[in-house]
Amino acid sequence: MKLKQSLITRRNFLNSLFGGWAAAFAATFISPIVKFAWPPYKEPDEVKLLWTDYKDMKPNEVKGFAWGAKPGILKRSADGSFIAFVGVCTHLDCNVVYRPEQKKFFCACHDGWYDEEGKNIQGPPPKPLRRLDTAVEGEDFFVRKPEAKA
Amino acid sequence: MRKLWFGFLLVTVSLALVPLEAIAGQEGTAPNVKDKAQIEAAAALPSGRTGESPAAQAAPPQDVKPAGEVPAKPGALPSGRAGAAPAKKPPAIRTEPIVPAYQNIKERSAVRVFYVWLWLSIGVLLYFLRWWVQEADRVYRAKFYEPVESPRKDNPLPPLLGE
Amino acid sequence: MSARAVVNWFVDRLALKPILDYMHKKEIPQHHHTIWYYTGSSILLFLFIQIFTGILLALYYQPTLEGANASVGRIMTELPLGWLVRSIHSWSATFMIATVMIHMLAIWFTKSYRKPREVTWMTGFVLLVVSMMFGFTGYLLPWDDLSLAATKVGTNIPKAIPVVGTWVTQLLRGGDDVTGDTLTRFFIFHVCVLPLLVFAIMVIHILLVQKEGMSIPLKDEVEKKKLPWLPFWPNFILRETMIWLVLLGIVLTLSVLFAPSLDLSADLMAPAPEGVKPEWYFLFLFQTLKIFPANMGPVTGEFVAVVLILVVIMAIFFMPFLEAKPLGKRGKLVTYGGILGIIYAIAMSIWSLL
Numbered sequence: 001m002k003l004k005q006s007l008i009t010r011r012n013f014l015n016s017l018f019g020g021w022a023a024a025f026a027a028t029f030i031s032p033i034v035k036f037a038w039p040p041y042k043e044p045d046e047v048k049l050l051w052t053d054y055k056d057m058k059p060n061e062v063k064g065f066a067w068g069a070k071p072g073i074l075k076r077s078a079d080g081s082f083i084a085f086v087g088v089c090t091h092l093d094c095n096v097v098y099r100p101e102q103k104k105f106f107c108a109c110h111d112g113w114y115d116e117e118g119k120n121i122q123g124p125p126p127k128p129l130r131r132l133d134t135a136v137e138g139e140d141f142f143v144r145k146p147e148a149k150a
Numbered sequence: 151m152r153k154l155w156f157g158f159l160l161v162t163v164s165l166a167l168v169p170l171e172a173i174a175g176q177e178g179t180a181p182n183v184k185d186k187a188q189i190e191a192a193a194a195l196p197s198g199r200t201g202e203s204p205a206a207q208a209a210p211p212q213d214v215k216p217a218g219e220v221p222a223k224p225g226a227l228p229s230g231r232a233g234a235a236p237a238k239k240p241p242a243i244r245t246e247p248i249v250p251a252y253q254n255i256k257e258r259s260a261v262r263v264f265y266v267w268l269w270l271s272i273g274v275l276l277y278f279l280r281w282w283v284q285e286a287d288r289v290y291r292a293k294f295y296e297p298v299e300s301p302r303k304d305n306p307l308p309p310l311l312g313e
Numbered sequence: 314m315s316a317r318a319v320v321n322w323f324v325d326r327l328a329l330k331p332i333l334d335y336m337h338k339k340e341i342p343q344h345h346h347t348i349w350y351y352t353g354s355s356i357l358l359f360l361f362i363q364i365f366t367g368i369l370l371a372l373y374y375q376p377t378l379e380g381a382n383a384s385v386g387r388i389m390t391e392l393p394l395g396w397l398v399r400s401i402h403s404w405s406a407t408f409m410i411a412t413v414m415i416h417m418l419a420i421w422f423t424k425s426y427r428k429p430r431e432v433t434w435m436t437g438f439v440l441l442v443v444s445m446m447f448g449f450t451g452y453l454l455p456w457d458d459l460s461l462a463a464t465k466v467g468t469n470i471p472k473a474i475p476v477v478g479t480w481v482t483q484l485l486r487g488g489d490d491v492t493g494d495t496l497t498r499f500f501i502f503h504v505c506v507l508p509l510l511v512f513a514i515m516v517i518h519i520l521l522v523q524k525e526g527m528s529i530p531l532k533d534e535v536e537k538k539k540l541p542w543l544p545f546w547p548n549f550i551l552r553e554t555m556i557w558l559v560l561l562g563i564v565l566t567l568s569v570l571f572a573p574s575l576d577l578s579a580d581l582m583a584p585a586p587e588g589v590k591p592e593w594y595f596l597f598l599f600q601t602l603k604i605f606p607a608n609m610g611p612v613t614g615e616f617v618a619v620v621l622i623l624v625v626i627m628a629i630f631f632m633p634f635l636e637a638k639p640l641g642k643r644g645k646l647v648t649y650g651g652i653l654g655i656i657y658a659i660a661m662s663i664w665s666l667l
């Protein structure tokens with residue numbers, strides 16, 4: 001079916017061509033700039049530590065380690081196994097501290113409390129502390145992201 | 151004038167084929183800066199770990215380099231190389247200058263695609279802009295948008311574009 | 314709610330109508346020297362590129378002795394297309410200073426500095442000096458051996474100025490020697506002090522250009538010839554956009570093709586590296602200083618050279634007053650002086666590279 005008059009004027013068509021190409025041209029600059037200004041922060045998938053540093057930990061003792069840019073917390077339970085947490089409060093990202101005498105983790109920013117398993121029990125934190133998996137392989141002590149998430 | 155435009159496009163496309171890098175003197179294969187730096191850096195570490203560094207290089211370095219792996223047109227441009235090890239931190243003190251160079255054929259081709267895209271876009275945009283300029287000139291000569299108190303009454307008409 | 318309605322709302326609230334009317338009415342004379350009118354806006358293009366890439370670089374750059382070189386290395390290796398941002402910043406700097414020089418030479422040879430444009434000329438000359446200071450301070454920031462040595466030489470030169478010399482050098486260096494303090498100081502000059510200065514003086518310069526209107530060639534002015542002219546908006550602006558696109562393409566092509574490398578971090582205690590030289594726009598000054606002998610009578614050769622250079626700078630700065638009759642003999646002398654100056658600068662620059 002041939003229309004009597006075009007739906008688009010020649011002027012509009014050409015202007016749109018120009019604008020479209022100019023936009024595409026500009027877009028080729030936007031993407032790299034965005035990537036440059038917003039660099040991705042990658043958390044490590046695993047961290048390798050020396051087993052000798054941690055094998056003599058007593059139950060209820062806590063030691064820190066570096067999990068990328070965040071503090072990690074290694075806690076030895078009563079039965080000798082290790083629990084690894086990302087030592088960052090789930091409320092607003094302050095670093096938490098372990099109070100051995102109360103067997104609780106405490107966040108000083110807004111009075112948040114977690115029990116010895118990392119579960120949030122009091123205060124504003126909405127979720128438990130993030131858990132990480134641990135594994136001992138010979139001389140090395142690995143702390144890894146949990147399998148379910150990987 | 152049309153010949154000029156065709157010539158422009160031809161030059162742009164052929165630029166993609168001419169190895170410009172040969173003119174620039176930057177060969178991607180030559181300074182393998184990464185390996186030398188890695189070996190020197192490894193030599194600085196206690197001897198027990200010397201064996202690790204070359205082994206660490208067996209892992210393809212492309213994965214961990216965040217330098218533009220997205221297949222956008224200018225996204226895979228050559229990245230600077232230094233003694234950056236894939237699986238561990240780079241040596242604390244750099245021992246080699248950083249020279250920007252291509253890592254693989256993908257980067258090399260991406261640069262040529264970028265050149266073609268850049269100059270093609272500029273050519274197309276200039277083409278349209280010329281039309282706009284011609285129109286603006288004609289509109290002005292026809293005194294189409296004259297306000298009442300125009301100071302243009304005594305203006306001799308300027309030459310049209312291309313005259 | 315069309316785009317036009319939104320724009321009109323802003324124009325109404327911000328009282329922009331006088332500016333828009335002015336842009337429609339502003340006239341660009343058409344003659345065989347019109348092409349030089351494009352140099353001014355090209356400088357603006359390069360300045361915007363510099364500001365933009367400069368901000369991107371400053372996101373990751375660390376202006377300390379320990380961190381400077383490593384942070385530039387990080388920009389070049391870890392950050393996506395960081396090497397390109399740095400390359401564009403470096404090349405656009407070259408282009409900007411070259412365009413400022415071409416702009417100045419165009420004004421010089423068309424004698425557009427004459428009455429009533431004296432202050433425009435003087436602010437323009439100050440802008441040239443500020444641009445070269447931008448280049449000088451920026452050159453040190455990667456903190457590698459060559460730039461450290463070039464900065465040591467460069468900041469030594471003001472010492473030869475009588476009375477205030479040592480004080481100027483101490484201000485530039487943050488002490489008697491080039492140290493980490495110098496680096497931090499140069500960084501603040503480069504990103505804060507000089508930008509504010511350049512904006513302030515540029516605003517005066519551009520406002521004066523608008524007030525005086527575009528200058529026309531001397532002969533046409535003397536003959537009171539009526540030249541055809543184009544409106545600034547949209548005719549001239551569209552042509553400027555075309556020029557801007559081509560310049561942008563050239564800068565990008567050169568930035569990708571000839572990206573600068575990064576040498577090792579500077580060692581303050583190491584001997585000067587070989588082949589110390591400043592950026593190209595300082596080469597002729599550098600060579601001029603080198604050709605003077607160490608001792609000339611009661612003063613050092615450096616003192617004589619610096620005094621001579623200062624005299625020439627003052628002469629150029631005050632040229633509108635020195636040469637009041639452009640069509641007379643003095644006017645011709647100035648033109649020949651300009652040509653001689655260009656030949657001198659180019660010859661000296663090439664000599665210093667040999």
